[in-house]
Amino acid sequence: MRASSSSHTSSLPRWRVWLLGARPATLFASVTPVLVGTAVGVRQSHSLRVLPFLAALTAAVLIQIGTNYANDxxxxxxxxxxxARAGPTRITARGLVTPAETRRAVIITFGLAALLGLYLIAVGGWPILLIGVLSIASGILYTAGPWPLGYIGLGDLFVFLFFGLAAVMGSAELQSGAFSWLAFWAAVPIGLLVTNILIINNVRDIPTDRAAGKRTLAVRIGDRASRWQYALFLLIAYLVPLGLWLGGAVDGWILLPWLSLPAGIWLAWHVLSGVTGPALNPLLKRTGQFVLLYGILFALGVLR
Structure with a gap:
């Protein structure tokens, strides 16, 4: 069976190989924070700055793709x-590309993101410079260097910080020219839900990560606790809009994300059921799709 899979992937055209390495099913993690942050900024400024939005969206996706290539x-x-890894195909390990080719892809992808960043810095100033530099650095240091973040259990924290706080608040600042508490609170559920994508990935890989000395948070706290972490993050994601409404920060439209509650319950139920190995891959994909659904509803609630 493995030989058949290897034969199939080795016959892929080059563009499909690089698309496989980019992990398109996870890219909602970079798109959603920009959508939500832009919605917050538009609410505050009462207008949409189209070019900064498109540049931020493209740069965010490039940074995630560069991070995925670097991890690969x-x-x-x-x-x-x-x-023995149960996850989707890794293009370098499978021999579909050489390490030198992957290294070039990392440099090119981050380089393109940095070029877009020059324009975004001109629009948003030094906060965007700081966010951009730290985002690219964390993307590389997640698996590189003497103390890679993903190997010492800090992956979850940095995903929350950069896919949540930095991406949402930075996108809002590009639209409004200022940071706000609404942007901060909007970033919290988005960061937690994006972190859930990583949690599923790391729960699936606990056996192979432990054998390789990769001490992710899932390896450190264990399978069951990680699944409850996932469910807790889902719960908080629904409590934040409720708190914003009850606190009077926004009107009742902010409760639109609650329309996704059936999907959230379905995900929590299946994650807590204890499925393991490759059976977690569909849940990984569905979690990414859920992030986008929740984010669109949140953005619409902010804009109403």
Missing amino acids: LFDYLKGADTP
Whole structure:
């Protein structure tokens, strides 16, 4: 069966190989924070700055793709990607590309994001410079360097910080020219839900990560606690809009994300049911889709 899979992937055209390495099913994690942050900024400024929005969206996706390529490369070099891995195909470990090719892809992708960042810095000033530099640095250091963030249990924290706080608040600042508490509170549920994508990934990989010495938070706290972490983050994501409404920060439209509650309950139920290994891959994809659904509803609630 593995040989058949290897034969199939080795025959892929080059563009499909790089698309596979970009992990398109996870890219909602970079799109959603920009959508939500832009909605907050538009609410505050009463207008949409189209070019900064498009540049921020493209740069965010490029940074995530660059991070995915870097993870693909450095997990391979550190021996974390083995034939026993239950996740989707890693293009370097499978031999579809060479480490040198993956390294070039990392440089090119982050380089394009940095070029877009020059325009965004001109629009948003030094806060955007800080966010951009730290985002690219964390994308590389997640699996590279002597103390890679993902290997010492800090992956969840940094995903929350950069896909939540930094991405949402930075996108809002590009539209309104200022940071706000609404942007901060909007960033909290988005950051937690994006972190849930990582939680599923790390729960699935606990056996192989532990064997490779990769001490993710899931490896440290264990399978069951990680699943409850996922459910807790879902719960908080629904409590934040409720708190914003009850606190008078926004009107009742902010409760629109509650329309996604059936999907959230479905996800929590299946994650807590204890499915393991490759059976978690569909839940990983559905979690990414859920992030986008929740984010669109949140953005619409903010804009109403």
